[in-house]
Amino acid sequence: MFRNILLVFEDEIICAEAVTYAREFALRMDCQVTFLMLVPMAFIGRAMLGSKRNALHRIESRVAKQLSACSENFIQHGIEVTSALRVGDPAQEMLKFLADRPPFHAVVWGSSQELPGKGHWINRTAGNLECPLLTVSRKTAQ
Secondary structure: OEEEEEEEEOOOOOOHHHHHHHHHHHHHHEEEEEEEEEEEEEOOOOOOOOHHHHHHHHHHHHHHHHHHHHHHHHHHHHOOOOOOOOOEEEHHHHHHHHHHOOOEEEEEEEEOOOOOOOOOHHHHEEEOOOEEEEEOOOOOOO
């Protein structure tokens, strides 16, 4: 059966522990992994289209390098990886991304070891997911 894990990153922030967790989880579950980088950008107002276009090209270049570097270790372990970049309102872009694909088996928050605070878009979006939202928790010293 086709299984896929979505590893979500925000604003070009990649948490190494979350990437490792997702890789190990994918190996245990025999899953493919999809990286989704969400970069907030407003397209309203009087901003010149040319400046937005230039900003998008710079973002695409940086994110391609980041996601390519993350993919290498997955590929070395025999895990199939795909990646995507969406720019705009992160919550809307994530939901549009999910609506265009078969359901994922898990979503892993990849930008920190904990979920952001209650007002963050990922927490508002979590109720619309068709699968669990996972995060890497810091281990407390005992």
